[in-house]
Amino acid sequence: MTNGPPMLAHPSGLPPMQHHDINGQPAKRKQVKNACTNCQKACKKCDDARPCPRCVKYGIADSCVNSVRKERKKGIKRGPYKRRQKSGKFRKGRHGRSYPTQQYASAMRAPTLPYGFPTNLNQYGQPAYDAYSAHYYKDQMVAPQYNVVNPMYPQMAYPVLMQGQGDGGAPPPPGSHPQPHAATYQQQQQQQQQHTSLPQHYGNMVQHQPQSYQQPSEQPNGYQQQQQASTTNATAAAASDERSPVLKSEAMTPMPSASTSSGTSSSPPESTVGGAEENVDANKFAGLSQLCTAALHQDSSTSQESQQQPSSTVAQEQQPSGQEPATAPAAAPTPASDAAPQESKGDETSSGQEPAQQ
DNA sequence: TCTATCGGACACTCAAAACT
């Protein structure tokens, strides 16, 4: 591929992305509001329909559920803005990424991430899910998706796809989604109907949904079997992985160190600002890292004991509580092949930043 | 040949800051 959006007509006949706008310029890439967990993990293109074509193609339509979006951080202090000229001298837009000078950007960032991270920036600890869900997904609520009974509500913790019951179980709209895998899709529909009637009340989904996945499945491929076989382990592992956002947020914010800056590609290199500051920062980081290392040693002695427990045991301990809204969704429906590597990746990040918890 | 994985570019969203 060369330049421009390589988006061709969707193989499944979905509405293709815009190739070019009216002016003949390369059109922006179109994104779905919320990719399913499978596509998200695979970093592949998803669709608004559930199951998405990719999941249908791979026979994992059962696990095609909307992914959970993290809550946006709040309370981030920002430096004074430099009002740009009307002509747009500083910034062409998001896509041009022509931001103001790095000095200015760094100066703005400096108060944003102080070393003693203010504890009032509880971006993930605050129980703001209700307002968040009602606000953030307003678009999806206005425009309900086919086959998705509940568009993603984080507090539901478990979006469940059901055969379109409200509209008579109709398959996805032919106009927007002419299923090339019509037979497969019908099979999926039938299989979904064979599942136990999923709870109409969303509040109980966390408890009910995993059972539906443990039913003997008619999936012809081994993918689902593998998925089912590893449901318990994956659930436990993913449950621990779901906590990673919290750990990450807690771990990353106090330490705007090299690990943090390198983790975010969008952050401009602060090293270009000044060498003296960098040295001071390096010293601070070194000191912090020592402290964190010491803290980690203490924690590791205790955490290792808990880690030696079987993962299934951990899952059983965590699931009944159901207090964490974001825990369940990514846990159960995730295919095993996808779950394992992602966990490791998430663990790496979280474990690497763990010392910062102190 | 197909699929999984993954880095990174790009898109979307919204709170904070600036403006009226």
Next chain:
DNA sequence: GTTTTGAGTGTCCGATAGAA
């Protein structure tokens, strides 16, 4: 109260590697 800006967070393109 409205608009603009900056950045957090998401999607997914495309390269690569491994498996079948």
